[in-house]
Amino acid sequence: MEALFAVTLGILSASGVYLLLRARTFPVVMGLTLLSYAVNLFLFAMGRLTSGAPAVIGRSAEYADPLPQALVLTAIVIGFAITAFLLVLSLRGLGELKSDHVDGEQR
Amino acid sequence: MNHVLVLPILLPMFIGSLMLCLPRLSLATPRSLGLVATVLLLAVSMYLVHLADQGVLHSYALGNWQAPFGIVLMLDRLSAMLLLVTAVLAIFALVYAVRGDDARGKNFHSLFQFQLMGINGAFLTGDLFNLFVFFEILLIASYALLLHGGGAERVRAGIHYVVLNLLGSALFLLAVGVMYGITGTLNMADMAVKVAAASPDDAALLGAAGLLLLLVFGLKAAFLPMYFWLPRAYASASAPVAALFAIMTKVGLYSIMRVYILIYGEQAGSIANLASDWLWPLALLTILCGVIGALAAVTLQSLLAYLVVASVGSLLAGIALGTPQALSAALYYLIHSTWVTGAMFLVADLISRQRGEKAGKLVQGPMLLQPLLLGALFFMGAIALAGLPPFSGFLGKLMLLQALQPGYQALLLWSVVLLGGLLTLVALSRAGSTLLWRTGLVVLGSAERDNVRTLAAAGLLSSVLLLVLFAAPVLSYVQATAAQLLDLAPYMQLVNAGETP
Known part of the structure; x- marks a missing residue:
């Protein structure tokens, strides 16, 4: 499972970085989204990968660390809000600057 | 537990939220609410400085969950000092803003309070993930404040600023994740204990996480490879916002001091003093890049923004040296540079308002309405x-x-800092003589004159004199701060004391 997880994270972040470097606002937003997926999964994995273990102590002998799950939730909420803001800002930029380049100039 | 510790976060949060619930018809209520809240914040910060100056670390366990399990707020001399610096800056910026700048967009006053909440929270928190959360709060507010007033130039700067900071947040989470995965804690003091006791196998991973964090803080503090977003953003922001942003780079510098002195400090074994090898050359290069940018700037606002970069370089040099003398010098310079940069952004706006369409452009323009007064402030x-x-x-x-x-x-530092000072002087005298002396003979009919605005700018600028007149108490405070920062034992005991039996 570890190898699969690592490869998934690698593909996600590589695609994210590639899209980010496209320097057009829509690919940049998509790239940041993919990157934040990778980051969230990574944070989740920092509680160690186990399957079928509850995040509550006492239900079973083995339990998952609940803290990274809480961190991921916080990170998702924040990331979601800022991505929404960035989308609106990009649309505004498209209207005001007449260009979807992140520098706001026609290339 | 002293509940005053949480007030610098709660006060702006409640006032800011209250303003959102009020009817939006008039600006009078949010204006007075904002001013009252900021004055209260100043009073609270003064009390906290007094409290911190007794030399004991204070911690506040939120929800009474004891450290290292719950989130704690931590007050030492450094955080108290920065709270006070922020509150003073905020008052003058707000007084300037209520004279009309706040009417150029919606919800200025709520956003201003949320920005203060984020900044205060970042200074007070003792938890690494909580630091991330407060960074996000201050960033979200700053995105909206930067765009306040609208216009193509602000949108252009805003897109860069948001994208870069979103990327920074992703890196921050990666670093925090690695550090949690190895140490199993997020409390900074507890993490310092765990890092000091970490096995050599983990040192490489911890070092990588530490350098990732340095990248993130560097983006906020704006030093060499990461400062390119700053000049455009600060130069395009409206004046009170740019003045308030003078504290934003200091949040990054504060985090660098906190993390690299406490967690990656002397005790961290093979990764001790991880950052200083990187910070030292970057600091000197940042000073040079800042002043070169200032020399090439075409508007007064972007000149000042480049001088922010140069001042970050000087501060970083002090932090990289890490000796008590260098740290206390850096802390004194931090207070000075925050207030004087904030004041100069206000003065620049006062000048721009009397130059019609030419605004802050460094070209020959009309005569100013108040050439002597504004000239004296600028000088x-x-x-x-x-x-x-x-x-x-x-x-x-x-x-x-x-x-x-x-x-x-010393040879390197002396030549770079002194050369930087000389070039700053050249850039500023060129700008000043263009704006104040190479003028036409007529005053524009559209020139604005507002005594309250002038008073706000002059009030904040008077700090350069007050900091000299009251240099003795300020110096003894910053020296005590540097000594407290370098003495790690009390921080570590904070966690043990909080552990429930």
């Missing part, structure tokens, strides 16, 4: 920024230069 600020006597910039730079014994390092 005072320029001398302080360039680090000439008799103002506080001189004292700060002198202390930084004296912090080094003669040698190779």
